Amino acid sequence: MRRLGGLTDDLFVDEGNLVRLIGSKTLSLGMVALLGWGLVPQASAAPSPAPHTVAKSNDWQIERVAGGYRVTLDLDRQVPLRDALPVLSVDGRVIGVAKESADRRSVSLISKDPAVLKARDVKLTWSGDPDGDGKRSRAAAGPTDADWLKAKMGPALADDPGAKGRYAVETSEYNLGDEAVYLPGLKQKSELRGKVYAPRGATGPRPLVVFLHGRHQVCYGGDENGPYPDKPWPCTGVWKPIPSYRGYDGPAEALASHGYQVVSISANAINAWDSDAYDAGAQARAELVLDHLDLWTKWSTVGGGPFGTKFVGKVDLRTVGLMGHSRGGDGVARAAVLNADRGGKYGIRAVLPLAPTDFARATVPGVAMSVVLPYCDGDVSDLQGQKFYDDTRYAVTGDNAPRSTVTVLGANHNFFNTEWTPGQSVAPSNDDWYEEGAESPCGPKYAGRLKAKEQQAVGTAYVAGFFRLQLGHEKQLLPLLDGSNGKAASTGKAVVRVVAQAPAADRRDLSRLDQPLPAGAVSGKAKATVCSSDCVQVEDPSQTPHWIPAWFAAQTPTLGVTKLSWTGKDGVLRVPVAAGQRDVRRYAALTFRAAPDAAGAPRTDLSVRVVDGHGRAASVPASTLGDALVRMPGAGDITPKNLLRTVRVPIASLKGIDLSDVRAVELRTDRVASGTVLLSDLSFSRPGVGTSAPAVLLPKLSASNVKVREGDTGTKNVDFFVTLSRPSIRPVSVYAETNGDLGSSVGQVARKIVFKPGQTREKITVPITANTRDSADLAFSLVLSVPHDGLLDESFGHGLVIDDDPTPTLKVGTATAKENAKVLKFPITLSAPSDQYVSVEGELKDGTAVLGKDFKALDEEPPSRSFYGYVEPGQTKGVIEVRLIDDKVKEPAETFTAAVTEVVGGELKLPFSVTGTITDND
Template sequence: MRLIGSTTLSLGMVALLGGAWAAPAALAAPPAPPQSVAQGKNWTVDPVAGGYRVTLRLDRPAPLRDALPLLAVDGRTVGVARQSADRRSVSLISQDPAVLRARTVALVWSGDPAPGSKRSMAAPGPTDADWLKAPQGTALGDDPGAKGRYQVETAEYDLGAEATYLPGLGQKAELVGKVYSPRHATGPRPLVVFLHGRHQFCYGGDESEPFPTKPWPCTGSWKPVPSYRGYDGPAEALASHGYQVVSISANAVNAYDGDAYDAGAQARAELVLDHLSLWKKWSTVGGGPFGTKFVGKVNLRNVGLMGHSRGGEGVARAAVLNADRGGRYGIRAVLPLAPTDFARATVPGVAMSVVLPYCDGDVSDLQGQKFYDDTRYSVAGDNAPRSTVTVLGANHNYFNTEWTPGQSTAPANDDWWGEPGDSPCGEKYQGRLTAKEQQAVGTAYVAGFFRLQLGHEKQLLPLLDGSSTRAASAGRAVVRVVAQAPAADRRDLSRLDQPLPAGAVSGSAKTTICSANCAGTTTDGAQSPHWIEAYFAAKTPTLAVTKLSWTGKNGVLRVPVAAGQRDIRRYAALTFRAAPDPDGAPRTDLSVRVVDGHGRAVSVPASALGDALVRLPGANGSGVPKNLLRTVRLPITALKGIDLRDVRTVELRTDRVARGSVLLSDLSFSRPGVGTSGPASLLPKLSASSVKVREGDTGTQYVDFWVSMSRPSIRPVSVYAETNGELGSVVGEVARQVVFKPGQTRQKITVPIKANTRDSFDLRFSLVLSVPRDGLLKQSFGHGLVIDDDPTPKVTVGPATAVEGAEFLEFPITLAAPSDQYVSINGELKDGSATLGKDFESGYEAPPVRWVDGYVEPGRTKGVLQVRIVDDKVKEPTESFTAQLTSIEGGELDLPSTVIGTIRDDD
């Protein structure tokens, strides 16, 4: 993870901010108060009811990234942080006692390499040479990156910066889009909607301007960043083949989602559906900026969604939200591009392809891999295909030209870190793609996916079926595809996520089932996309796989083929996912052996079927090499000499190398297919209720969330549920799987709430539902609110007297009872016989100001308002001034209130 403190934002990062909003240059706020627990130059740790509030102040606004902001204490992350409106401070509540001994506090980002890990890899990794010369596969006859027969015309619409209200955000957002249309195309065309991710939303203004009351719309000299214009390549490729494309703006969501309970996923989904609602009107009755131009030209029963970064999570949520609303629009295909997946959602019923850029420096852990892992068996009989597309040498930003230096309107940067020549992702490293090369790959796979799924252009199937076929326009890019065929085109032999039956493993081989520990002992979380925790569903189990290890060449893992399923002539290949054990050798091998009923067998080395058992490029450190399962694909045509009508067993044999260890998953026979996809509207919908409770004064009380289903199911339905948020010592941690038996529709989740008697903050937390099985997430976040019911302490401020030679005059502040909040008082100094600048000063650096403030720290009952005394050498009478107190936070005081300060001469 990249640590960002108050002085470590580089000039390059400042450019990324695009001249982010700045606080007023002078007198913006009083300095931070002294601390009673722990403090540093730019951070504080304060006791509160929920534990300890850790706050970090930044010299410059934090960057807008798609990853979540975290705080690291002494190099170890302690939780997700909330950003202030001006992004100049971040804070969280932690119950971790380690924060009491804090020496450093830094801002880091979810998915980045762990604090303290090696930052760059000047030396190549052990398999870099393999990947620099890796075969790119056979070129597809129909290149999806090439232009089609239609000329493309573009237009834009702008219905206003606050044209729609997004309940998931609690704010209004813009309705702005760029339209790409096939000229002279007749009849209704499939519609594809593009949604960009989280990026700077305003640029080009004067940083000395005060931070506005509202961050959006842009005001003064600031202009909106046109992120929605950055996908011309794939949009024009699709439009030239007869598809209607709309790329929409989400700047308002980016401006406000730092405080959203789900990081803005629901709001982004609502924004997509709001645009589809516009297009429903414009394509039926017309109106708006286009009149009747698109009447009869758009097919809203055949819709695809592409979302970049947090937009990826947004379009995944949009597909589910649409299904929950009865499938109002025919969303049939979703492509999350370098996406976040903070809450472990599934996207059943809809064709999906997840693009994973290997050199992603923003969503560095490639957490979008979990969309594939979690959805692939989430609904029995799901006939939608899905895939992952890993692009070596690609970063996060360059898929969008408006996020690419030299191409963008607003300032932009390369999100990968390290030195230019570093392996495997430095901008000048041989394996790194240029911006234009990366954009060509994005165009090919985005356009190819939607043409395949919306247009059923089956000639494009080899691009996404895992068969190593490539698009010629992708050039030298090394791309690896993992695919799950539709249920009707697949025969699953074993998911390899449960212990194998007795006798299945013999010889020198042994197997274990692993999930969270599959990442190995030498890697950090950023290297392990399958197994890194999700930040809103950290306790939900991750992918379980079989770990096969051996110490000799006679080991066998044997999987039988059940009677009635032994005729495999209709399938194209035997496939499974595999990866070398990250704690083992960088490359290994085993044999894939298929045996028929007569004992005849064909055995093929896995190394002859691809490079799944070769570690991906890079040395250990800075989040690489990634430990990703990839496809081993044995074509059925290679099984010569055996009876394909009577295949009895599939074996993995350790006869290639004497010692090794690999991770295995998803063994099946399959054939490529487009399947059938669309809104999963018939699935039962799962929702979490919300609760509100008063904290109480003694003991522990228990509150009940209810997880409910929209209707009973004839098969068991399950979902994981866990508490998340600022739990501290008040809200108990709960995490478990909820299983609905056939006929059940409600389940109770009980959460303990611990009482106290000190005034504190109201605590907001969530009950998060994730990874459903045979159900659809409707209300996946239940909202919890613990209302502090303790009285706000009465505050008194007394007069003060000091001798001129003393450094300060201190007005005493007294609380009637200790509080878990900071109690702060502000006021204005007024001259009496003593005058400001001559006899006393506010205590702040020049220019002198008349306001004064004081604090009482959490847990204390005493504090002061402090005024600096000028020690002159002139004999004077006793003098006085007043402090008129005008505002208070955290306490009760009758205002305005005036106290007198007296200065006695010492000359």
């Protein structure tokens, strides 16, 4: 067994069973069944009920509560802060997102599934991790691993973006306090702290790039088993803040050396508090970014603060780029949209989510975007950031911003940040990929796995290259990100695959391939069907980044593609080129996205055939154009990933046809006798930087908030309203769904809303079921996702069902039992049933009967005086049980007292005592 040094928790990997441990508690690598529960406040745990009503063990318990069953898991050590969401699995089956307790030593959720009452095992796992039964096998070599170890890259760039430029770099820091700014999205105060990288001697205003780290441990250096502080931030006593914001020196210095201003900001307060945030902290992170830009507005114009006049006239806030790592990726995507919602105060023109989370299916229209996906990500291991690209690529008609994904084989989640990397960080850190040995394709001894410095070199090249290209329009860097897979020398042996969508002005879309093809489009022994979440059949959903549901928008449809299957070499899929679109001489390539079917052969092939108006054709085998139709490496639970990649046919390779009169593009099955491929996004394009700017002209979409009293009878309908900030001349659509702990009161609603031209308001009706039982208020959300021709503003509508039933009064009666009855039961009676557990606690006091001789509260040694009792939800009667000791001695009746000291969920005037009588049976 080896320790993964990094988290302040004791985190181990057992090489035999491949399970994670925190203290003595198992952290399973649970298969995510992805049912889409949200992060909403959970009630505190009630006392453990009787074994016949729940399942329980020493460290977990399952209780009946209003609306379902509360599952609580206690931990010996604090749950680690990760970018993925904490998830509970019961007997290897994920049941939902868990809420951390204040001291982070327990997690809980409420499930509607009564099967949890039969639980044998409860584990903490993480969104995107593999199989939850703790029996994960070691990853095996995949059938195509050898192909990827010798994979080809494109031509080397003459200008290596990982190399230093002509400016020396000056660094400095600012710290305005640990609680310097209030973040409404967090309802807490945050630090304002950053590290600045400036090009020495550069004149005039320079583009500004802001880096935002992800969710990591907040403090280090203290005793994690000691008393929990009053609040998780700021760090107190011997605890010191982890400087995650200092972990991006490589790309920051590369950019600054080429004349860009860079600031990397700290977000420890958000990491400390975001387990209570309705959106996992995306809004708060966006607010923090804009708060720092507010500071730089002052410092670059009138000066002041820690820098005086040093940066006056040196920062161009009309040309801003944002990089966010992990949950920081969600944050910078939201910041770009929030900035547009606020009128585009800052010229945010480029966004790079690095190994990001995407919990709510946001789109980022109008700005250039590149999403970096580390293939061996052991934290956000479902690569959910892929959906930023999928959802944004056609989100706005005529969007002229380019976007891309950058898949880095052999890269993990943490090593992009040196403060999260063992041997480089000041605080404990770890390799988030948890396998050992030479497992394919991510084990640390595997030939294709990148060492930390190798991975950081890749991060430097692509981060610096992206912002130089998009903010500085340094077009010599286009081959790095245009899909032609140009190689930066500094990235060494790294295998990187880029999928790119050119700006609208540089692209002619032939077919998105997400709708059924017209009759006659497919001939021969081939068939084409449109699929989405049913496209691939795998045991582990984390292998399907395009199709894994988002946690806060689980009902929103995922990417639609065409699935082409054939059983003969005569199959043809034909896409015609419309009149007026047939001259393609201005384009550089014909491209489409493709992937081999997960259940088929590990590699396959097609011919790409282009036909002109004279019937002449040029045909190119897809296999000669790259490895898009070769399955990605690995054969374990989490790999291979089923990712669509680019087949790029250079226009110059289409010999002998009239490129001014192209009539059709055909995909032919003449290369292999049978196969299946997934297809998307067929277009002609040429590389370009496009035009990027805040999408201020788009109408803004918002969901209202709803607060309603539960009522006593029947079902009432309550209305959310989704609104547009102004009428649109074209239809605007968005998906809306209820999310969170809906309990038994709130109905599940999910639908697509379409605003017709001129329409600005649409009603979403949610049914609320009433009752007469006392219960807790119920918070839930209406989540908006994947808008088309609109911009998300208030994308979470907050719902609150207010319980309006009186708290029942409670009575505890005296009790008498013979000493051989084993148990004496004090009766508890409620004035009315409740939807909550109603419990009492207190202390047993000796009378003529003595603790340990005649009675004890529980089957414990030494005997305990503490007792509890309860009434189950929906019932009016319960008991306090006291164990009796049969001593075989003839004696008179004896008494003791049960003094009630606390009541939860009911009303009883305290102090209150009741007498128990033990009669002799000898």
